[in-house]
Amino acid sequence: MPAERYPSEFPAPHDSVPAPSAPPMAPDVEVALARSEERFRLATRAIGGFVYDWDARTGRVEWTGGLLETIGVAPSEADPTIDWWHGRVHPDDAARVGADGHVDLLHDPTRTSYEFEYRVRHRDGRWLWVADRMHVVRDTEGRPVRAVGGVTDVTARRAAEAAGAARARRLDRLRELGAALARMLTVSEVARAVLPRAVAAASATVALLLLRTADDPDLLEAVNGVGGAAHLAAGWRLPIASSLAVARAVREGVPVWGDARDAAPAADEARALAAATGASAWVALPLRVDGRVLGTLALGYPAAPEVDDERREFLMGFADQCALAVARSRLVEAERAARARAERALAHTQRLQRLTAELARVPTPQEVAEVVLREGTAAVGAATGSVSLLGPDGDTMTTVASIGWAGRGLWERYSLAASGSPGLEALRSRVPVFVATPQELAARFPAAAASAAAAGLQATAVLPLAIGGRAQGYVSLSWSAPHAVTDEERALLEAIAAQGAQALERARLLEAERVARAEADAANRAKSDFLATMSHELRTPINAALGYAELMALEVHGPVTPAQGDALARIRRSQLALLSRINDVLSFAKLEARRVSFDLQPLDVAQLLADVEPLVAPQVAAKAQAFAITPLVQPLHAQADAERVSQILLNLVSNAVKFTPPGGRIALEASSLDEGRRVAIRVRDTGRGIPADRLESVFDPFVQVDATLTREQGGTGLGLAISRELARGMGGDLTVESVPGEGSTFTLTLPRGERRNHAAHA
Ligand code: ADP
Numbered sequence: 001m002p003a004e005r006y007p008s009e010f011p012a013p014h015d016s017v018p019a020p021s022a023p024p025m026a027p028d029v030e031v032a033l034a035r036s037e038e039r040f041r042l043a044t045r046a047i048g049g050f051v052y053d054w055d056a057r058t059g060r061v062e063w064t065g066g067l068l069e070t071i072g073v074a075p076s077e078a079d080p081t082i083d084w085w086h087g088r089v090h091p092d093d094a095a096r097v098g099a100d101g102h103v104d105l106l107h108d109p110t111r112t113s114y115e116f117e118y119r120v121r122h123r124d125g126r127w128l129w130v131a132d133r134m135h136v137v138r139d140t141e142g143r144p145v146r147a148v149g150g151v152t153d154v155t156a157r158r159a160a161e162a163a164g165a166a167r168a169r170r171l172d173r174l175r176e177l178g179a180a181l182a183r184m185l186t187v188s189e190v191a192r193a194v195l196p197r198a199v200a201a202a203s204a205t206v207a208l209l210l211l212r213t214a215d216d217p218d219l220l221e222a223v224n225g226v227g228g229a230a231h232l233a234a235g236w237r238l239p240i241a242s243s244l245a246v247a248r249a250v251r252e253g254v255p256v257w258g259d260a261r262d263a264a265p266a267a268d269e270a271r272a273l274a275a276a277t278g279a280s281a282w283v284a285l286p287l288r289v290d291g292r293v294l295g296t297l298a299l300g301y302p303a304a305p306e307v308d309d310e311r312r313e314f315l316m317g318f319a320d321q322c323a324l325a326v327a328r329s330r331l332v333e334a335e336r337a338a339r340a341r342a343e344r345a346l347a348h349t350q351r352l353q354r355l356t357a358e359l360a361r362v363p364t365p366q367e368v369a370e371v372v373l374r375e376g377t378a379a380v381g382a383a384t385g386s387v388s389l390l391g392p393d394g395d396t397m398t399t400v401a402s403i404g405w406a407g408r409g410l411w412e413r414y415s416l417a418a419s420g421s422p423g424l425e426a427l428r429s430r431v432p433v434f435v436a437t438p439q440e441l442a443a444r445f446p447a448a449a450a451s452a453a454a455a456g457l458q459a460t461a462v463l464p465l466a467i468g469g470r471a472q473g474y475v476s477l478s479w480s481a482p483h484a485v486t487d488e489e490r491a492l493l494e495a496i497a498a499q500g501a502q503a504l505e506r507a508r509l510l511e512a513e514r515v516a517r518a519e520a521d522a523a524n525r526a527k528s529d530f531l532a533t534m535s536h537e538l539r540t541p542i543n544a545a546l547g548y549a550e551l552m553a554l555e556v557h558g559p560v561t562p563a564q565g566d567a568l569a570r571i572r573r574s575q576l577a578l579l580s581r582i583n584d585v586l587s588f589a590k591l592e593a594r595r596v597s598f599d600l601q602p603l604d605v606a607q608l609l610a611d612v613e614p615l616v617a618p619q620v621a622a623k624a625q626a627f628a629i630t631p632l633v634q635p636l637h638a639q640a641d642a643e644r645v646s647q648i649l650l651n652l653v654s655n656a657v658k659f660t661p662p663g664g665r666i667a668l669e670a671s672s673l674d675e676g677r678r679v680a681i682r683v684r685d686t687g688r689g690i691p692a693d694r695l696e697s698v699f700d701p702f703v704q705v706d707a708t709l710t711r712e713q714g715g716t717g718l719g720l721a722i723s724r725e726l727a728r729g730m731g732g733d734l735t736v737e738s739v740p741g742e743g744s745t746f747t748l749t750l751p752r753g754e755r756r757n758h759a760a761h762a
Contacts (some may be wrong), residue, residue: 052085053062053147054258063075084147089118090120109142112135112136118130129151163267172319177193187585204301206279222238227631246284284296285319289326294327297322351496354500356743365507371500373386380493387475389467427473464590467501550572581716603642638753644729644730649668656683666685683745703717727750
């Protein structure tokens with residue numbers, strides 16, 4: 001029945017509508033009217049409301065009896081005015097229904113019917129929702145004459161609608177939560193998604209997510225919190241045995257709904273929690289998955305909240321979703337951690353492989369140390385590193401390499417006695433030393449604390465280097481923030497240190513060998529120089545002696561008797577033999593000193609063989625031996641120095657003659673080797689041969705198989721050494737095969753040479 005004021009200047013509508021208060025009626029009419037009214041009253045009661053009738057002329061409202069049933073007020077108690085009714089309308093609805101005086105619904109000539117739903121006060125103070133349908137009767141000029149309407153109580157319907165809407169809202173919230181949680185991959189992400197929504201959905205002031213800890217299932221740990229719990233959230237721990245509602249929900253696996261009894265048994269704990277969070281009543285929902293209780297979603301209120309069945313069901317659904325998300329994200333986290341572990345293990349293996357490969361390449365201790373530091377610091381994210389080795393005095397440490405120390409001031413050399421450092425400890429104990437924080441360093445190595453602090457280093461790892469079975473140095477790594485070395489890192493660092501130590505040992509051996517070899521080379525060179533000088537010094541006087549002996553033999557100084565001539569001939573032979581040996585020594589010395597040059601030309605091998613014969617004919621004849629050159633099947637050419645080749649062949653044939661008894665045979669032959677890539681020239685004899693164990697050593701300088709002073713054959717033991725050096729100098733080689741007692745075969749191989757006249761022939 002909206003529209004409050006009826007304008008006072010509004011003229012009474014009796015011109016067009018007959019007055020309701022007509023002349024007295026006939027009795028049968030009265031009965032009929034009474035019956036009609038009765039029917040009307042019953043009808044309005046049946047629809048659960050009342051009917052009103054406003055008369056413009058009188059300004060009065062008449063109510064049917066339903067008024068009492070609807071708002072608890074009898075029509076007789078009601079003020080018969082629109083104002084009285086409007087006074088009962090809920091202030092929030094007043095404007096809408098025109099009860100605040102701003103809208104005059106009756107005055108709008110274009111409308112005759114209105115429908116409203118609004119709240120009115122029942123006599124007992126409750127607010128009722130009513131539906132008001134009004135019909136306005138207007139005169140010909142559109143002025144309201146009468147307004148008739150019906151009001152019905154729709155409170156129950158409205159409540160049902162509201163409950164339905166709330167249910168729909170809750171379902172939406174659950175759906176939205178589910179969608180949000182589906183994206184969360186870690187427990188803390190789940191907490192961040194769940195807690196604000198839980199506070200909003202449950203009208204709580206505080207929300208906390210508490211989970212059993214991984215290491216101790218009897219402890220609950222806060223993952224996160226919002227509202228008053230935000231500051232105590234992460235890391236807050238609570239034994240599951242606690243009598244707090246939040247612990248009880250986990251222990252017993254059933255929700256606690258925050259009634260007053262919850263706080264009672266644990267007054268102190270509960271008071272402390274209330275003081276910390278501002279919440280003294282808690283709804284604690286167990287997070288259950290597959291029969292396990294993972295923890296609780298706890299909602300805090302300043303006072304015990306009213307939680308009806310529907311809301312309980314809703315909150316449990318909320319908690320179930322949260323539980324599933326926690327379980328799933330834990331699986332994801334575990335899987336991620338496993339994958340990260342596997343990736344780290346792979347990276348470690350690759351790092352070690354790379355280290356092995358790099359260490360195999362670097363020859364010096366300095367380079368080894370640099371590689372170890374580069375890989376070591378990178379492996380564990382250390383800021384600095386150094387490798388120090390113990391000096392020969394056993395007391396002085398020398399830093400051989402460092403990384404990341406620029407501007408930090410690195411000590412280069414220091415005495416162990418003075419240090420008292422993690423390094424000394426590692427060296428002494430031969431086990432790695434790890435210091436995770438400046439506090440730990442100050443407690444364990446007070447002497448080292450100041451310098452570490454000055455260098456801005458807060459954590460250190462020192463790994464001893466066992467070289468040659470003894471700790472002879474260490475690798476030291478430092479971090480500029482506290483760093484607790486994990487088991488994985490420790491294993492990796494130990495492997496790096498072990499490899500580094502091995503490589504250092506190898507590098508030391510290599511260096512020692514290099515030094516020894518250099519010394520030997522120097523000594524050898526000095527010897528060769530000496531030999532070359534001496535040979536030269538000896539040859540001059542011998543040549544002079546030879547010259548004088550020849551002058552005497554030519555009787556330049558007077559006649560020579562046959563006996564003197566014979567003596568002079570012996571002197572000359574001896575001088576020549578001496579000269580030849582000195583020449584041997586000289587050429588060997590030159591060869592060793594690498595002072596021989598070769599004039600390499602394509603040489604006709606048949607010619608080379610033929611050239612030897614005249615040179616050896618006298619010796620062969622003297623021993624009545626047979627000397628034969630096997631004719632070549634096809635022309636052969638060798639790329640060689642003609643003079644050197646004949647020097648070699650002469651030496652080989654001379655040896656054959658020397659070591660073959662009278663009447664023996666000596667053969668010279670040549671063939672092509674390796675599909676024509678090389679040429680082989682062989683000298684065979686039927687002499688005494690060479691024992692198998694001496695076959696190689698005959699090529700060593702000054703070696704003779706029969707080295708006794710009483711041996712029959714002269715010689716220096718240099719011939720074969722010189723011959724092999726010459727052969728190798730021309731890109732060939734000299735080898736021997738022999739059967740003692742049957743003979744020997746020396747084989748000279750030479751690179752093949754191009755045939756000279758081949759192009760002309762074509
Ligand atoms: P030298 O002939 O001056 O002793 P060589 O270097 O030419 O020095 O020879 C070294 C040693 O090899 C000889 O002393 C000899 O014992 C052995 N030898 C060389 N050629 C033959 C050969 N054809 N038969 C047996 N022994 C040989």
